[in-house]
Amino acid sequence: MSERATREEAQDVVWTGSWVAERLGVELVGDGELQELLGLALRRNPKRAHLLVSNVLGKHVPQKPSVVYGAGFELGERVRDLLGEAEARRAVVLGYAETATGLGHAVADGLGVAPYLHSTRRPVEGVARAGGFEESHSHATSHLLLPEDPALLSGGATGAPLVLVDDEFSTGNTVLNTIRALHELYPRERYVIVALADMRSSADRGRLAEFADEIGARVDLVARSAGTVLLPDGVLERGQDLVAAQEARQAATAPADGAIPAAGTPGDGPAKPAPTRIGLSWPAGVPDGGRHGFTPAHRAALEAALPGMAARIDEALGDARRVLVLGFEELMYAPLRLGTALEAVSTAEVRYSTTTRSPVLALDDPGYAIRSRLVFPAHDEPADGPGDRYAYNVAGAGFDAVVAVVDSVADTPALHAPDGLLARLAAHTDHVLLAVVPSHVPAPAPAAAGDSEAPSRAAERQEPPMLPEPLRGPAFSSYAAQDVGWLLQDLSDTELEAPTEEREEAIQSGGAHYAESLPVEYQPTPQYQDLFKAALDTSAARVARAVGTVTETVLAERSPRPVLVSLARAGTPVGVLMRRWAQYRYGLDLPHYAVSIVRGRGIDANALRWLAAHHDPTDVVFVDGWTGKGAITRELAVALAEFEGFDPEIAVLADPGGCVRTYGTREDFLIPSACLNSTVSGLISRTVLRADLVGPEDFHGAKFYRELAGTDVSGHFIDTVADRFGEVVDAVDADVKELLTADRAPTWEGWAAVERISEEYGIHDVNLVKPGVGETTRVLLRRVPWKILAKRGAGADLDHVRLLAEQRGVPVEEVDELPYTCVGLIHPQFTRGATGADGRAVTGK
Numbered sequence: 001m002s003e004r005a006t007r008e009e010a011q012d013v014v015w016t017g018s019w020v021a022e023r024l025g026v027e028l029v030g031d032g033e034l035q036e037l038l039g040l041a042l043r044r045n046p047k048r049a050h051l052l053v054s055n056v057l058g059k060h061v062p063q064k065p066s067v068v069y070g071a072g073f074e075l076g077e078r079v080r081d082l083l084g085e086a087e088a089r090r091a092v093v094l095g096y097a098e099t100a101t102g103l104g105h106a107v108a109d110g111l112g113v114a115p116y117l118h119s120t121r122r123p124v125e126g127v128a129r130a131g132g133f134e135e136s137h138s139h140a141t142s143h144l145l146l147p148e149d150p151a152l153l154s155g156g157a158t159g160a161p162l163v164l165v166d167d168e169f170s171t172g173n174t175v176l177n178t179i180r181a182l183h184e185l186y187p188r189e190r191y192v193i194v195a196l197a198d199m200r201s202s203a204d205r206g207r208l209a210e211f212a213d214e215i216g217a218r219v220d221l222v223a224r225s226a227g228t229v230l231l232p233d234g235v236l237e238r239g240q241d242l243v244a245a246q247e248a249r250q251a252a253t254a255p256a257d258g259a260i261p262a263a264g265t266p267g268d269g270p271a272k273p274a275p276t277r278i279g280l281s282w283p284a285g286v287p288d289g290g291r292h293g294f295t296p297a298h299r300a301a302l303e304a305a306l307p308g309m310a311a312r313i314d315e316a317l318g319d320a321r322r323v324l325v326l327g328f329e330e331l332m333y334a335p336l337r338l339g340t341a342l343e344a345v346s347t348a349e350v351r352y353s354t355t356t357r358s359p360v361l362a363l364d365d366p367g368y369a370i371r372s373r374l375v376f377p378a379h380d381e382p383a384d385g386p387g388d389r390y391a392y393n394v395a396g397a398g399f400d401a402v403v404a405v406v407d408s409v410a411d412t413p414a415l416h417a418p419d420g421l422l423a424r425l426a427a428h429t430d431h432v433l434l435a436v437v438p439s440h441v442p443a444p445a446p447a448a449a450g451d452s453e454a455p456s457r458a459a460e461r462q463e464p465p466m467l468p469e470p471l472r473g474p475a476f477s478s479y480a481a482q483d484v485g486w487l488l489q490d491l492s493d494t495e496l497e498a499p500t501e502e503r504e505e506a507i508q509s510g511g512a513h514y515a516e517s518l519p520v521e522y523q524p525t526p527q528y529q530d531l532f533k534a535a536l537d538t539s540a541a542r543v544a545r546a547v548g549t550v551t552e553t554v555l556a557e558r559s560p561r562p563v564l565v566s567l568a569r570a571g572t573p574v575g576v577l578m579r580r581w582a583q584y585r586y587g588l589d590l591p592h593y594a595v596s597i598v599r600g601r602g603i604d605a606n607a608l609r610w611l612a613a614h615h616d617p618t619d620v621v622f623v624d625g626w627t628g629k630g631a632i633t634r635e636l637a638v639a640l641a642e643f644e645g646f647d648p649e650i651a652v653l654a655d656p657g658g659c660v661r662t663y664g665t666r667e668d669f670l671i672p673s674a675c676l677n678s679t680v681s682g683l684i685s686r687t688v689l690r691a692d693l694v695g696p697e698d699f700h701g702a703k704f705y706r707e708l709a710g711t712d713v714s715g716h717f718i719d720t721v722a723d724r725f726g727e728v729v730d731a732v733d734a735d736v737k738e739l740l741t742a743d744r745a746p747t748w749e750g751w752a753a754v755e756r757i758s759e760e761y762g763i764h765d766v767n768l769v770k771p772g773v774g775e776t777t778r779v780l781l782r783r784v785p786w787k788i789l790a791k792r793g794a795g796a797d798l799d800h801v802r803l804l805a806e807q808r809g810v811p812v813e814e815v816d817e818l819p820y821t822c823v824g825l826i827h828p829q830f831t832r833g834a835t836g837a838d839g840r841a842v843t844g845k
Contacts, residue, residue: 015039016053018367023242024235026050030199030227037197037225038168039369042243042361048170049239050229051360053369054196057167058336059099060360060370060392062324062351065339071224072103072165075194076110078222079163082192089113090160091192092152095290096167096174097121097143098357102332104165105290107194109299114163117152118290119143120330121357122382122409125616127292127442130185143178148292148442159188168197170229172204176211183215190218198223243361250362274737275404275422275432277552278316279729280309280338282587287440288407289333302337310341313403316433320348320401324394326425327354328406329380334437335405342403351399355391355421362392372396374424377417380410391421394428401431407439408588411560416740436586439561467610467697470593476704477682478714483576484682485593487607488568491688491701497521515598515689519781521677521705525807531800532680532713536672536720538796543671544724546653546664547574548732551581553662553739554621554651561588562621565611567632567650568594568702569681570625570774573673573717574653578623580722585729591615596687596700599631599767602639604700608646617645624652625671627659628750628775631767656772656820657750668772668821670800673717677781678705682714753819757789761825768826771819773801779824780804786827787811791818798822 016039020026028034039053039061055061058068080088088111095104095118108116120143123129127146130153147153162182164175175193193208198221200208212219282288283305286298317323325342327335332354339352362373372395375388394402402425406415411434414420425432470485471477477486496518524532554562566575572594582588595607611620627633627650637648650660656668673680685703688694693701754769763769770779779785780801788805790798792814801822805812 014366016055016367016369019363019365020050020368022367024050024239025232026235027230028227029230030197031225033225034197034227041363041368041370042239042246043359049236049243050231051358051369052168052170052197052199052229054167057099057103057196058327058332058352059167059354059356060358062353062393062397064343065325065336065350065352066343068102068352069106069109069336069340071196072106073110075103075165075196075222075224076107076112076114078110079107079192079194080111082220082222083161083190087161087190091163092117092160093163093165094118094145094153094178095165096178098330098332100165100167101289101330102327102336102354103167103196104194105294105333106336107163107165108290108294111163113296115152115296116290116294117145117147117292118330119145120291122291122330122380124291124441146292152293153182154186159186159190161190161192162188163192163194165194167195168199169193169195169223170199172200172208176207179211179215179217179219183217187215188217191220193219193221195221195223196225198226199228201228246361246363274733275416275426275434276316277585277729277733278313278403278433278435279585280312280435280437280587281305281584282309282437284583284587284589288437289331289440291330292440292442306337306341307345309338310345313338313342313433313435314346314348317346317348317401317403317431320431322399322401323348323350324397324399324402324429325350325352326391326394326402326404327352328404328410329355329357329389331405331407331410331437334407335403335435338403338405338435348401351397353391353393355389357387357389359388359390360392364396374421374428376419376421376424377414379406379412379414379417379420381412389421391424394425396428399429401433402429403433403435405435405437407437408560408586409439411436411555411586413557416556436560436588438587438589441561467606467613467699470610473682477684478709478712479572479576479682482589483579483592483718484566484572485591486568486684486702487593487595487604487610487699488684488687488702489694489699490704491693492704492706494693494701494703496685496688496703515601515687517690518685518688518703519783521685521708524676524679524711528800528803528807529711531803532672532676535670535796535800536717539670539672540720541724541728542669543577543653543721545728545731545735547577547721548581548585548664548725548728549735549739550574550651550653550662550664551578551585552732552736554578555582555586556736556740558621558647558651558662559619561619562590563611563615563619564590564592564623565620566592566594566623567597567636568687569678569684570673571623571652572681572684573714574625575623576718577721578651580718581725584722584725594684596689596702597632597635597639598687598689598700599635601689603636605639605643606697606699608640608643610699612643612645617643618647620646621662622648622650624650625673626654626772626774627652627657627663628754628771633659654772654774658747659750660746661744663744668819670773670796670798676713679708679712680714680717683708683712749819754823757823757825761828763825763828765828768828770824770826772823773798773821776801776822776824777804779826780808780810783824784827785810786825787813789818789823789825790814791821792816794821 015035020040041051043051056071091114093108093114093116097119101118108114130145283301286301325339343350360370362370370392374391472481473479497520564575566572575592579590579592582590597603640646640648651662653664655663655666683705688701754766758766758769
């Protein structure tokens, strides 16, 4: 018999409260189920030494998800029977953070049609507090009520019944504090209190009846079991001494991996693989829990999506036989329901528990409820500051896979740090999987007149009235409205195009800036269109892998809910794809905007003002397609120096120039969106900045080429790449694992190469040297090319370059020791005798 099986057999015959009871003289008195329902542990708490540890709550003790959910659901059915069908349909359920958030949600499910809200200890910026109360005996006392719809608490004109759910009642103080606070704001005629265990003394039971008379409302109580805890005199002091003695003993032998103690803890061994991210495809519009309210409509949408999400988890688990679904503090319901759905589709033995803020002594004894403890730093940037968090009864429990479920706010670098939760779990299981549920943040309601509440940071950033809302498709661009908002002004009716040779002459002579006009849009020949489609088919998976890698890196290092801001227009298809990846993998609905940046003129300052008025600048991640020599990277860094909070580091699909830290790849390969102009970028032109068109309070401009809709492949490009996401997930996870530990400091290798080429070819102007496949393509499509340098042996990545060069009569010179696949050289001494805009060498006019 294995050591784990031996311990489990012992737990079958030894009450998990006996160790504490014997040493402190604590007695648990009540109905026959009570000792099966509850164990005992010790905690360092100046108000209460002992902790009642529930075996069916799913917080400290891993339990079958169906057992945990069933316990709450059954209580909900009992409440429904108590209230009657009509009143049950009007009821609202309120659960307590953090331990009863999942239990309360299950009670609401048992009621059938009740909306649900739970208290929270996480303030949410921009969400008004609708109430709160104190939990006097807790280590973290303040509870906030943050409903998205304040009417949820008011109960309507007739005051719908309010059902309050906690895991256990010790004195009843918490629930009395809650009802008193809410009754002053939202009086009603009936309250129902629900708990797994009612452990109040006879005196406390009498107080509840007196309280009901005091407020003039009916107060009922529904509990699964009832009893009381008998505490001898001096138990608090003796308990504190016992905790101190045990902690001192453990401190001398505690392993470095944070497990205290951990029967069956593996010793030092080979490094474990990085956690596997699971793309849940969480249903859009469904909140992660009841922090801001959860309606019957949300419940129906979640129920429909659970089987598919469970199947994705089961597939990722492989041959795991004993699996723990581990939730995160207040995020109890989502992982619980994922666990119940996994039980239904998997042959593995599934258990469920969650991490917690509560510090409890761990002791590896069959008669003690908390056998092991993992300690790790908080990873959700809590309002009360950093601190330790805990996972109990995980180490040494024999799980060969753990599915850690967190919300996106908690998917931070601290979660992935060497001392973070995922690393702690990896020391005790063969396989760690990470599933991220998108955090629901409701739109802030407008402040009422005379409201004295302190404004949120978003409210403090006032939008200047002259700045309009972003342009969106289909009125501006062929992208869907949700794909991107363009912080641009529409210049579609303005004549801006000039012949390529005239533009080049004006630009190089200093008579005009390249952003003051537009090149005539290149109309691809049928042969070139076929080449684009073939290139897309060939490279779609490669692009998808780079998209996934750069997006995962942004989510891990920059922000769990980034605001994507692409540099129009080459960055915009990449921004759309990054947004699609976040949706595919995590159900995130990331904001995405496109802004203009112009070499030598800087970024659109008004667009930055708009962003700062609507979002936290620290969440903004600038996105571009690729780096050449890094000119735009430098331009952005200079431009943002005047704006507080924005991070100038660009995230790019490809960084062949070694200019940035956040990239999908550093290979110089064909990104098909570089092959075309507007017809692969939402039918939007490159951006325009001209004094007679763009005033000091205007966004930069651009044109929407509606007339090119017949040749538009923007949607086809996005869909083709997105269709390959599923097949590159494993490769992306491997790439990200390697990147997060690699030295990614910019080398600026590309800039050095450009300077060398500029001098070697007698150009003496780095702005006329355009390195990389993307930049070379732009030279051939928009500028007056002189020659193309191709890396000797470059293959299909340059087929379209060779075709364009042939059409424009531009020589392609193969060279060695080129850090790029190719480099485009703009004609350094432009005359009208150079290559013309019609694709032919002009020999005379």
